[in-house]
Amino acid sequence: MTSFLTELQRRNVHRAALFYAGAAWLLVQIATQVFPFFDIPNATVRIVVIAVVVGFPFAMLFSWFYEWTPQGIKLESEIDRSESVTKQTGKTLDRWIIAVLALVVVLLLTDRLTPSKAAAGLADKSIAVLPFENLSAEPANAFFANGIQDEILTGLARIGDLKVISRTSTQRYSSRPGNIAEIAKELAVAHILEGSVQKSANRIRVNVQLIDAATDNHLWAETYDRELDDVFAVQSEVAQKIAASLKAKLTPAERVALTTSPTANPAAYALYMKARASSGQMSRQEIDQKIAIYREAVALDPDFALAWAELSRYASVAVWGGYGDDQLALEGQAALDRATALAPELPQVAKARAVFLYYGRRDYAGALTTLEPVKKALPGDFDVWLLSGLLERRLGLWQQAVADFERARLLAPKDDFVIFTVAATQALIGHYDAALALLAETRLGLDADVPSALWIRPQCLWVLGRLDDAEQTLAQMPAGLPAVQSLQGLQALYRRDYPVAIEQFRKAVASKADLDWDLSFSSYIPARIEWQLRLAMSEQLAGATEQARADYEQVKALATSALAVKQKSANPEAAWRSAMAIALAGLGETAAAVEQAQQAIATLADANDALEGPGWQYYLAVTYAMTGDAAKAVAILDRLLHRPSSLLTVELLKLDPIWDPLRQDAQFRSLLVEGKAKTAAVAAP
Structure with a gap:
């Protein structure tokens, strides 16, 4: 055994292992930090990680069987011991190891000692969308203002590089307040979006303006005059322009989600917005109203996966709260099955499934497992983090629950239920x-x-x-x-x-x-x-x-x-x-x-x-x-x-x-x- 260890040292295998480990770590760090900037898929990063892991034993075998000589790489068995230059090679490797380890230390210290810069970066990419002013003449059209605000928020919440405050925390403010800086401080954001909506017949006008809260400067303002059929495109354009203005990096999946219309039926989409625009109170009356509207939406468009998912979600909530009967429970399960058949890849469908498993089956572990990829797909949805924390409490994962509740509170700092849940x-x-x-x-x-x-x-x-x-x-x-x-x-x-x-x-x-x-x-x-x-x-x-x-x-x-x-x-x-x-x-x-x-x-x-x-x-x-x-x-x-x-x-x-x-x-x-x-x-x- 002693002779084997001595031979490992003579052939510089231990030095090769140390050098490989340091270089591999640096390569993985470069891949994880740089690749997303160029929209290189995450799968490529995984390939890099797998490659460096798989390559380790081959590198060790190479260092055992081969030696680097002035004449090039030769098999170790072909070299006379008296002519071996392993000592000189070892010294060269030592210098390379020191250089690699120095880079590792610099990166680690930079990451550890500059949290304020990272925090500042997050703050620069933070935004609160205030309630949109309703300029429609007909009271029946008032929901469009809340609905468009909510859908813009939903789009922004998909972007992992942004911090987006929930509507439950912004709805207490007026549409055009004079104290922008104070509101931004209360919500811990750097930017405020104001807007107004006017619907008349089959046309809609949306005015939006993005404001730098620190200076009160308008970064940009835009007016969209469109046909009602084009309302989703307006919301998508606004969300993308905000992301670009805040220099937020969009992954390919996020870009697709922002530009893919959930339905080709404008009337069904209007109903969907109406249901989502209602208040966030979980009263029996509110839940019954949402369920009724989602039923109308899927009746108009049976292929509307998001509406099916929301119908299932609120049916599960109603049954849990004692508002719904066995028939509603079956309807909720059928709605979930329909949503899954139509769009199994949608994170909102997975979220509805997690709610169903929680409230309909009391399968807390299964619900939490279902919710894990949703947290990555909808990082700005405070409700996802809240639901995750509620499940973790049931499973006795108390510290994880506190962490997820705090994440929810970061996104919904003025939401009474979130604050109560954290305190409780x-x-x-x-x-x-x-x-x-x-x-x-x-x-x-x-x-x-x-x-x-x-x-x-x-x-x-x-x-x-x-x-x-x-x-x-x-x-x-x-x-x-x-x-x-x-x-x-x-x-x-x-x-x-x-x-x-x-x-x-x-x-x-x-x-x-x-x-x-x-x-x-x-x-x-x-x-x-x-x-x-x-x-x-x-x-x-x-x-x-x-x-x-x-x-x-x-x-x-x-x-x-x-x-x-x-x-x-x-x-x-x-x-x-x-x-x-x-x-x-x-x-x-x-x-x-x-x-x-x-x-x-x-x-x-x-x-x-x-x-x-x-x-x-x-x-x-x-x-x-x-x-x-x-x-x-x-x-x-x-x-x-x-x-x-x-x-x-x-x-x-x-x-x-x-x-x-x-x-x-x-x-x-x-x-x-x-x-x-x-x-x-x-x-x-």
């Missing part, structure tokens, strides 16, 4: 201070605009044991909202102020609000069900036994009625069974309560869902605690304390009266001491 995810992994810091930059979670987000600020403070801060936060919220009343009830309950807790919970329950939010049974049943259970508990603790019994009986009756009807999925059934279990436990029906709680877990096909799983375990622990089985309750709590998504800490265990039945249990007391370390471990990044 930080809270779910125990980064409560980070969540609060993000929320401190906005009014989100304080105003009535997004009631589903109201819980997050006080919850982050409660798990940290900061009741006084939570009191101040609740004081900033609109007091008359049922959601706020329920939060004030929890605050009073944690302070052991049972009369105030009863008053607030009673108001919230009496409102009959149908609010669904993540804090209560994973939003599968109305939040007022949990409010009424908390009301009954408060009454029980205050000594109002009969009233508590009446409230528990009412929840039991509601759950019994709901479970008598076939649920749309296992999750609402699990939610009702969990609520039933707690109500039965409050009524003293121990065996029935435990049976319902265990059946709730058994019902779930995805009980190991990393996002919702801890919630179902939490309700099982509550049932065990209320029925006197401390050992099982503590065992579950012990697991939840070091599991993301539980929103459970030692501080909250100390505060919440729901755990009072466990206070005298030795294992529970030990958990309150030992659990601090486990909670800290969850919070670690």
Whole structure:
């Protein structure tokens, strides 16, 4: 073995390997950086990488069998040892190795030490498209302004070399604001596009102007007077001109996507734009409206793949939200099949498939795999990154989820749902201070605009044991909202102020609000069900036994009625069974309560869902605690304390009266001491 290693050194094989590795790395870097500039396909880069990998063993064999001599290359076996010049060749190779390694170091240091230049390059290629002004005389044509803005955004979002702010973040601004520089700063972009649209009969006029936000200079302005049939060409030309003005590099695939019309039917395309132009709110009315319009579009053009894909996507969303029935689910699947048959290569079709797998099949891993190439094809679509993060949370890929949510927030910095999702995810992994810091930059979670987000600020403070801060936060919220009343009830309950807790919970329950939010049974049943259970508990603790019994009986009756009807999925059934279990436990029906709680877990096909799983375990622990089985309750709590998504800490265990039945249990007391370390471990990044 020693002689073999000595021979390797004598023949300079080790030097050849080092030189080859350095030179190959440089060649790959040149290919990946320079080839795209000349629109050389990515396949060529892959060929270069494969070639250098495959070439390595051949290079090593060559250096073993051959020697470079003053007379040229000769077989090593033909050279007399006394005439060998391997030492001189080795010195030459050393000089070449030093030169190559020096180049490698320079490239690495340049990449590491000049991030600001790269960031500046990205900022130079950033743009926000403000709402287009509607100049049409007929109100029915107003959607054209939003539709054209949205389609220009969609085209720009395909370009990987651009940063494009989503419409959900720009729609709050006016069409022609006077404070361009301020808006650009808020959205972190260098350029603003303004525009107006006027539709009259079968003609359309589109005015656009690209503005340098730093100087307020108009880089270019254009007016397009076209037939309505030519509206896609206008959008395509605008997107391409913006890309050229910002010196964005377009790949061949991006160029084809920008210039390929999705349909030859102008009326179908107008309907498609109308559906996309409506607000981004996911209300039942909004979703039903979009589905109806997409149905009209595909009726006019049965070969309109994008419309089929969007019809499938919103059908999946409707079924997941409980708005759609089995028939709509089948329609959504058929629409996806049609879109796939027409245009299997379209990233929007793959996106629709990912949504279908997520919402229609709960196949989170399959959906995420389907979405991976979509992120490359639609790098500027914030919704793709948001969906990816939602899937990663379900799979327990928390850090990847945070990264994708942050990417979505970069593209949609003013989107309330994106901000809420980032903050909620930080809270779910125990980064409560980070969540609060993000929320401190906005009014989100304080105003009535997004009631589903109201819980997050006080919850982050409660798990940290900061009741006084939570009191101040609740004081900033609109007091008359049922959601706020329920939060004030929890605050009073944690302070052991049972009369105030009863008053607030009673108001919230009496409102009959149908609010669904993540804090209560994973939003599968109305939040007022949990409010009424908390009301009954408060009454029980205050000594109002009969009233508590009446409230528990009412929840039991509601759950019994709901479970008598076939649920749309296992999750609402699990939610009702969990609520039933707690109500039965409050009524003293121990065996029935435990049976319902265990059946709730058994019902779930995805009980190991990393996002919702801890919630179902939490309700099982509550049932065990209320029925006197401390050992099982503590065992579950012990697991939840070091599991993301539980929103459970030692501080909250100390505060919440729901755990009072466990206070005298030795294992529970030990958990309150030992659990601090486990909670800290969850919070670690």
